[in-house]
Amino acid sequence: MYGQVSGDPGAVGDRLVGAVVQQPALLVAVAVAAVVALVAGVYLLRRFTAPASERFVAALEDLDETAVLMHPNPDPDAMASAMAVATLAESVDTDATIQYPGQIRRSENRAFEAVLECEFDRIVTDIDLAADEVVLVDHNEPRGFTGADGIEPYAVVDHHPGDGEGRAFTDVRPDHGSCSSILAEYLADGGYGKGGDRPLPSRLATGLLYGIQSDTKSFTRGCTSAEFDAASYLFPAADADRLNRIANPEIDDETLEVKSRAIRRRRVDGPFLVSHVGSIDTRDALSSAADELVRLEGITAAVVTGEENGELHASGRSQDDRVHMGKTLEVAFDGLEDASFGGHSRMGGGRVPLPDGGQTGPPELATDGGSTELHTQLFAAMNGEL
Numbered sequence: 001m002y003g004q005v006s007g008d009p010g011a012v013g014d015r016l017v018g019a020v021v022q023q024p025a026l027l028v029a030v031a032v033a034a035v036v037a038l039v040a041g042v043y044l045l046r047r048f049t050a051p052a053s054e055r056f057v058a059a060l061e062d063l064d065e066t067a068v069l070m071h072p073n074p075d076p077d078a079m080a081s082a083m084a085v086a087t088l089a090e091s092v093d094t095d096a097t098i099q100y101p102g103q104i105r106r107s108e109n110r111a112f113e114a115v116l117e118c119e120f121d122r123i124v125t126d127i128d129l130a131a132d133e134v135v136l137v138d139h140n141e142p143r144g145f146t147g148a149d150g151i152e153p154y155a156v157v158d159h160h161p162g163d164g165e166g167r168a169f170t171d172v173r174p175d176h177g178s179c180s181s182i183l184a185e186y187l188a189d190g191g192y193g194k195g196g197d198r199p200l201p202s203r204l205a206t207g208l209l210y211g212i213q214s215d216t217k218s219f220t221r222g223c224t225s226a227e228f229d230a231a232s233y234l235f236p237a238a239d240a241d242r243l244n245r246i247a248n249p250e251i252d253d254e255t256l257e258v259k260s261r262a263i264r265r266r267r268v269d270g271p272f273l274v275s276h277v278g279s280i281d282t283r284d285a286l287s288s289a290a291d292e293l294v295r296l297e298g299i300t301a302a303v304v305t306g307e308e309n310g311e312l313h314a315s316g317r318s319q320d321d322r323v324h325m326g327k328t329l330e331v332a333f334d335g336l337e338d339a340s341f342g343g344h345s346r347m348g349g350g351r352v353p354l355p356d357g358g359q360t361g362p363p364e365l366a367t368d369g370g371s372t373e374l375h376t377q378l379f380a381a382m383n384g385e386l
């Protein structure tokens with residue numbers, strides 16, 4: 001024995017029960033405390049074990065309004081994901097405004113916006129944000145507008161690697177081929193569409209299906225079974241005609257003209273291609289031309305350049321593991337004043353002011369006639385000689 005226990009434990013228990021029974025107020029207090037503990041326990045358990053979709057909608061429900069923010073120059077995956085978040089927010093009476101920095105310029109992105117009759121709100125600074133609480137889709141750290149650094153997102157839904165987190169909710173799945181497939185899962189869980197009690201709007205299903213198609217290059221790049229599951233869920237509600245119109249937009253005259261010049265003026269060195277198309281009205285035509293030319297048989301990397309408003313613009317594509325296109329363009333134009341080029345391994349672009357607004361130029365930017373210097377420089381960069 002370590003010491004003498006005073007009193008019989010059984011008797012102490014009896015006295016406690018006796019006290020509670022004799023004081024109804026205490027009994028009520030104990031009962032209330034037990035119920036509160038139970039409710040809190042269940043709440044906490046649900047909060048941490050409920051499916052992501054449920055936790056996301058619960059987080060949205062705590063807000064009166066939110067700004068659903070897409071990344072700069074949003075693509076179909078970002079636009080469709082934002083539309084899905086807005087639908088989920090509105091289901092719990094939370095006002096949602098879809099916003100984006102940058103521009104919607106690429107023809108595929110413009111077609112998506114026009115065919116699905118979207119109204120997205122462009123922002124330039126954080127002051128333009130429609131609400132204090134921001135939900136990020138298809139990226140996990142705010143960027144591309146003044147004051148982006150100071151924004152602490154409320155929630156984040158994304159499929160890109162990164163450390164960005166939302167204060168109330170984070171679901172980042174880098175293994176997924178698209179953000180749209182994550183949102184499709186949320187909608188299915190929420191009872192929308194097939195087998196559920198809420199209709200899945202055709203516009204939304206079409207957008208999400210196209211978002212998946214676009215981010216996975218029609219189910220051939222970075223695609224997982226999640227994308228196929230989502231597609232089979234979305235398909236019955238999607239509008240085939242609208243899908244076709246987004247996927248095959250009409251080509252404007254300028255784009256076709258620039259493509260034709262790019263094809264005619266191409267110079268080839270082994271597996272590499274460069275082409276200078278002279279003056280252009282829109283830079284998007286350059287990326288369309290680069291997309292087209294890199295598909296030429298035997299070509300693994302292509303750069304198309306053109307002039308607009310006294311600047312030289314370049315757009316490059318690479319399917320060649322030896323050619324990191326972003327770095328290639330950086331290196332090719334390195335040393336020129338105010339040059340701004342970059343990108344990732346497969347895709348790059350940028351601009352550099354032409355001296356005197358293009359009236360005169362250093363030999364490396366001599367773009368008239370044969371554009372020999374410019375071509376030499378680009379080929380050297382692609383060959384890793386710089």
Ligand SMILES: [Mn+2]
Nearest residue numbers: 077138179215
């Ligand atoms: Mn995406």
